[in-house]
Amino acid sequence: MKRLGVSVDWSRERFTMDEGMSKAVVSIFKKMHDAGLIYRAERIINWCPRCLTALSDIEVDHQDDAGEFVQIRYGEGEQSIVVATTRAETMLGDGAVAVHPDDPRYKHLIGTEVLLPLVNRMIPIIADELVEQDFGTGAVKVTAAHDPNDFEMAMRHNVPFVVIMNEHGVMAGTGTEFDGMDRFAARIAVVAKLKELGRLVSEKRPYIHAVGHCSRCDITVEPRLSKQWFVKVAPLAKASADAVRSGAVKIEPEALSPRYFEWVDNMHDWCISRQLWWGHRIPVWYGPNGEIKVVGPDEVAPDEWTQDPDVLDTWFSSGQWAFSTFGWPEKSADLAKFYPTSVLVTGYDILFFWVVRMMMMSTFAMDGVAPFKTIMLHGLVRDQFGKKMSKSRGNVIDPIEFMDKYGADALRFTLARGANPGTDQALAEDWIGGSRNFATKLWNATRFAMLNGATTVGPLPEVSSFNAIDRWILSRLSETLRDVDSLLGGYEFARACEILYHFAWDDLCDWYLELSKETFASDKKAPSQRVLGHVLDQLLRVLHPIMPFITEELWCTLTGGESLVVAHWPEANPTHIDKSSESLVRAMQEVVTEVRRFRNDQGLKPSQKVPGRFLGSFDITKYSSALSFLLKLEDKEFTPSATLEIAGVKIELDLTGSIDVVAERARLEKDLSAAKKDLQTAEVKLGNAGFMAKAPADVVVEIKERLTKTSADIERITAALAALK
RNA sequence: GGGUGCUUAGCUCAGUGGUAGAGCGUCUCGUUUACACCGAGAAUGUCGGGGGUUCGAAACCCUCAGCGCCCA
Numbered sequence: 001m002k003r004l005g006v007s008v009d010w011s012r013e014r015f016t017m018d019e020g021m022s023k024a025v026v027s028i029f030k031k032m033h034d035a036g037l038i039y040r041a042e043r044i045i046n047w048c049p050r051c052l053t054a055l056s057d058i059e060v061d062h063q064d065d066a067g068e069f070v071q072i073r074y075g076e077g078e079q080s081i082v083v084a085t086t087r088a089e090t091m092l093g094d095g096a097v098a099v100h101p102d103d104p105r106y107k108h109l110i111g112t113e114v115l116l117p118l119v120n121r122m123i124p125i126i127a128d129e130l131v132e133q134d135f136g137t138g139a140v141k142v143t144a145a146h147d148p149n150d151f152e153m154a155m156r157h158n159v160p161f162v163v164i165m166n167e168h169g170v171m172a173g174t175g176t177e178f179d180g181m182d183r184f185a186a187r188i189a190v191v192a193k194l195k196e197l198g199r200l201v202s203e204k205r206p207y208i209h210a211v212g213h214c215s216r217c218d219i220t221v222e223p224r225l226s227k228q229w230f231v232k233v234a235p236l237a238k239a240s241a242d243a244v245r246s247g248a249v250k251i252e253p254e255a256l257s258p259r260y261f262e263w264v265d266n267m268h269d270w271c272i273s274r275q276l277w278w279g280h281r282i283p284v285w286y287g288p289n290g291e292i293k294v295v296g297p298d299e300v301a302p303d304e305w306t307q308d309p310d311v312l313d314t315w316f317s318s319g320q321w322a323f324s325t326f327g328w329p330e331k332s333a334d335l336a337k338f339y340p341t342s343v344l345v346t347g348y349d350i351l352f353f354w355v356v357r358m359m360m361m362s363t364f365a366m367d368g369v370a371p372f373k374t375i376m377l378h379g380l381v382r383d384q385f386g387k388k389m390s391k392s393r394g395n396v397i398d399p400i401e402f403m404d405k406y407g408a409d410a411l412r413f414t415l416a417r418g419a420n421p422g423t424d425q426a427l428a429e430d431w432i433g434g435s436r437n438f439a440t441k442l443w444n445a446t447r448f449a450m451l452n453g454a455t456t457v458g459p460l461p462e463v464s465s466f467n468a469i470d471r472w473i474l475s476r477l478s479e480t481l482r483d484v485d486s487l488l489g490g491y492e493f494a495r496a497c498e499i500l501y502h503f504a505w506d507d508l509c510d511w512y513l514e515l516s517k518e519t520f521a522s523d524k525k526a527p528s529q530r531v532l533g534h535v536l537d538q539l540l541r542v543l544h545p546i547m548p549f550i551t552e553e554l555w556c557t558l559t560g561g562e563s564l565v566v567a568h569w570p571e572a573n574p575t576h577i578d579k580s581s582e583s584l585v586r587a588m589q590e591v592v593t594e595v596r597r598f599r600n601d602q603g604l605k606p607s608q609k610v611p612g613r614f615l616g617s618f619d620i621t622k623y624s625s626a627l628s629f630l631l632k633l634e635d636k637e638f639t640p641s642a643t644l645e646i647a648g649v650k651i652e653l654d655l656t657g658s659i660d661v662v663a664e665r666a667r668l669e670k671d672l673s674a675a676k677k678d679l680q681t682a683e684v685k686l687g688n689a690g691f692m693a694k695a696p697a698d699v700v701v702e703i704k705e706r707l708t709k710t711s712a713d714i715e716r717i718t719a720a721l722a723a724l725k
Numbered sequence: 726g727g728g729u730g731c732u733u734a735g736c737u738c739a740g741u742g743g744u745a746g747a748g749c750g751u752c753u754c755g756u757u758u759a760c761a762c763c764g765a766g767a768a769u770g771u772c773g774g775g776g777g778u779u780c781g782a783a784a785c786c787c788u789c790a791g792c793g794c795c796c797a
Contacts, residue, residue: 062797210726210797255730259795262728266796352795386737386793406762417748418738423730424794426737430749437762448759494739498747513759593766600766606755632757681744690780691743699743699781706744 003400004408005548007565014325016317017280024324025317026283026297028365033294037232037364038272040292044151045271047224048214049169049183053275054228056313057268058353059215066206070191071137073199074123075114081106081125082201084136086209087146088194089186092119092174093164096142098153101127103138117199118176118190126157145225161225169222183222229273229282229310233360237267240359243370249359252376252491253421256348263352264359272313279311297329319357322371329365341372348377348422376491378419384428402432409547410436416546417497438501439550442543445509446536446554452520454532456559461527463576467519469623470531471581473512474573476503477535482572484542500543508535511589518626533558538570584619587647588627591620594646595631595653601663602642602655611638611654620649643723645716661724668721675713682707 001008014021032038046055071084074097081097094116099106106125113122130153131140144154145161154161166172169183178186194200212221241264243249244257251257273282285293285301286308295301320328322344326335340362346355355375362371382388383395390396402411413435418425463471480503487496512535519528540555544564555564591614604610612633614624628635633653640652642659685691685703692700 057796258729262796349795382737384737420739423738428737428749431737433762434748437760440762441760444760444763446759451759498739502747509760510764514764596765597767600754603754606765607757629757678744685743685781688780692780694780695743702743 003403004412007548012325014321016314020327021317021320021324022280023297024320024328025280025312026295027329028320028324028361029283029312029316030294030296032231032364035364037236038229039232040227040229042225042227043230043269043271044146044148044223045226045228046212046221047167047226048217048219049167049222050217050219051214051276052167054224054226054271054273055214055221056271056315060212060221061215061218062210062212064208065211065220067209067211068187068191068203068205069136069207069209070194070203071201072117072141072194073201074116074141079109079112079114081109081114081139082137083139083141085141086207087143087187088190089171089178089183090143090146090164091116091141091190092171092176092178093143093145093162094123094141095144095154095159095162096123096157097125097139098128098131098142098157099125099139100131100133101129103131103133106139117197118193119174124157124159126153126159128153128156147223151223151225163225165222165224167224228271229284229308231270231272231316233267233270236360236364237264237356239363239368240264240356240370243359243363249370249372250374252374256351256377256422259348260351260356263356267356270313272316273308273310274313275309276311279314280317282308282310282312284308315353315357316361318354319361320365321354322358322362323365339366339371340369343374343376344372345376345378347380349380351377377422379422379424381415382424382426384426384430386424386426397427397429402429406432406436407439407549409439409550413438413497413547416493417501419493420495421491438505439547441505441509442540442547442550442554445504445513446540446558448513449532449536450558452532453525453529454536454558455529456533456537458530460530460534463578466527466531467623468581468584468619469512469515469519469626470528471576471578472585473507473535474531474576475578475582476507477538478572478574478576480507480572481538481542481570482574485572497546500539500546504539504543508539511585514630515585515588515623515626518629540564541567541570587617587649588620588623590647591649591651592627592630595644595651597667598642598644598653598664599631601667602660603663604655607632609634611636613652615650615652617648620647643720645720665721665724668717668724672714672717672721675710675717678706679710679714682710 029038046057046060047053048055067086068088069084069086070088071082072088072091073080073082075081081099083091083097085091097114099110101110109125110127111125113124115121116123126142130149131138140150142150142153142159143162143164144150144159145163146165151161153159164171164174165183171178171181171183171186173179178189181189191200191203213219214221241261244251244260251260283295284307285295285305287293287302287305291305293301293305295307301307317324322341323335323339326332326338328335344355344358358371363369380388383393383397387393387395399411410432414427414432415425417435418427418431463474466474480499483499484496487493487499512532516528516532519525537555537559540551540558541564544551544555544567548565552564555561555567561567599606599610609632612628612631613635614621614627620627625635627633638654641655642653644651644653682703685695686700686707
């Protein structure tokens with residue numbers, strides 16, 4: 001992080017297992033327990049038979065696995081029913097068979113009993129709306145101790161809980177020959193036995209269905225009846241949802257808030273105990289006579305009592321980050337000053353894991369005050385093809401390696417430039433190289449500026465004393481600063497970078513510096529030197545958060561200032577915005593580009609000097625020496641062999657010999673057909689009564705101007721074509 | 726199965742009703758005293774398909790198809 005230039009207060013570094021954090025964890029546990037929000041209960045939890053621990057819902061990954069789907073006949077003759085299951089071995093622990101109350105096929109059986117094969121136990125047939133009539137046979141087995149849905153139904157219908165597996169996922173206590181077998185071996189054995197008994201109605205495999213896997217070890221998760229600690233989330237989740245609904249907390253980008261609500265509005269109670277050795281121990285102690293006591297941070301448990309061996313889910317402690325880092329439960333000055341924080345910046349992938357937990361824990365601990373005003377969610381970095389990085393795919397990139405190769409600023413700029421709100425970004429080495437090139441460009445531009453006496457000394461003179469090119473770049477600077485401010489305010493980092501990139505490279509380097517070279521070589525350079533100093537000064541400031549290292553270096557050299565880190569943020573100057581200079585420079589750019597194009601079409605080498613002159617509009621011809629410099633035109637007597645007319649300016653050139661008529665014809669004809677197409681588009685629009693009646697006035701004016709311009713273009717090009725004959 | 730996105734140039738992506746854009750890549754020319762990590766010029770899209778709304782749709786609505794993510 002330091003290498004990347006991350007600007008944080010390192011003196012406040014915290015680790016979740018620090019003493020201060022532990023104190024907060026114990027305090028909040030007690031506070032929540034006292035408020036009735038923490039309870040212990042037997043529930044079906046996700047259990048990992050390898051890690052030997054409970055898992056929260058979010059630690060379970062669902063994948064499509066090839067399993068089997070078998071139909072088994074329970075009972076005999078009239079008094080029989082066929083159930084469908086993917087986990088045949090659990091039938092040993094069935095406590096009932098459930099059907100939908102409205103299912104005509106089974107109505108007569110509801111309330112009766114059938115014989116459970118293999119274990120030879122009578123079990124009831126119950127009716128529950130949870131059963132889907134269209135799925136399988138419409139009848140499901142109810143294994144209360146080994147399936148969450150079955151557990152729910154069992155609670156409603158008083159079905160007994162029959163535990164048939166130990167914590168390792170090995171069959172136990174069924175009183176059958178299957179005891180001691182692994183769950184998967186038992187599945188095969190049970191199916192084989194049922195087949196032998198003629199109770200297997202159908203088998204389907206492979207049967208692709210979603211199966212939960214442990215996010216740590218990837219083994220298939222086993223739902224298990226177990227005594228665990230839970231957080232009652234309903235009131236906490238509601239407070240968290242309300243905070244966003246009321247606008248007290250804003251989610252950026254807004255488009256991701258449905259995901260937030262989907263989670264907080266449908267949250268199940270949160271299993272917080274883990275059977276791991278690492279983590280905060282649950283602060284509950286058990287007395288010799290079965291007493292239970294939550295021991296607070298300043299309390300000591302009585303002798304002879306033993307502490308609960310389980311630890312807390314890691315998100316229980318990290319969920320307290322927003323206040324525990326400020327010394328809570330002490331009423332510290334930091335807490336008063338910094339809580340709530342303004343913005344939380346994090347990836348959308350931990351919206352559920354972390355952000356929601358922080359919202360819940362914080363609003364509870366801090367008397368309803370949410371921990372931040374804005375939650376800004378960014379995307380994930382992916383490989384150059386937009387694929388998720390993963391070790392198995394071998395497309396993981398190492399940021400350190402890229403920083404070694406291209407510099408931290410290049411990596412930072414690339415990341416910022418790709419950070420479109422809420423969406424993932426692809427990252428390729430080539431693009432980091434491109435950012436490095438941008439950094440080099442800034443370096444060289446500053447070097448050029450220094451060589452030409454750019455300065456930041458003294459107040460910036462009134463704009464009226466500047467030439468149009470200087471006024472233009474000041475105008476563009478203010479517009480850029482204004483737009484960047486607004487984009488950064490909306491967390492639109494990618495667009496802000498884009499604007500800065502083009503301002504620096506296109507406006508400043510490609511046009512301003514080139515158009516001003518003539519001035520810098522003259523005795524009228526002083527105003528431009530001050531302008532260039534100002535523009536670079538402001539540009540480096542605004543780029544500093546994105547590229548801190550190079551801007552710091554350049555800025556200090558340019559301005560002689562102590563450090564850019566503590567310099568003021570640049571502000572747009574509305575009085576610098578000058579539309580007439582902008583349109584003048586735009587016309588000059590058009591002239592330059594068109595002449596270059598002509599030269600190129602004519603096969604002239606870029607460096608080849610050609611006699612030429614500008615006639616017409618004084619606004620532009622006033623800058624003819626700058627234009628000639630860019631276009632390598634020589635000011636001397638000549639007889640023109642080619643004439644161009646661009647933006648109201650006539651350019652006469654001497655190509656010393658005949659021009660390439662074929663190339664020029666091709667060019668002109670191409671331009672002509674493009675102009676004709678534009679003209680037609682405009683004419684169709686203006687000839688459309690509906691358009692004229694309903695389109696806004698400014699759009700109509702725009703189209704009319706386009707019509708005028710393209711008509712003139714067509715006339716000019718046609719004349720030029722005729723002249724070529 | 727539920728939810729939620731996405732589909733625009735070769736690639737990665739911007740673009741929330743008025744003539745289709747960027748970076749990279751491609752082609753041509755070029756050692757012009759800031760920069761070859763550069764400069765100049767060029768090519769490239771029936772904006773996934775089909776309907777609809779509108780004077781006007783890449784954008785809004787419906788529908789189909791494909792892809793992704795989250796949750797079950």
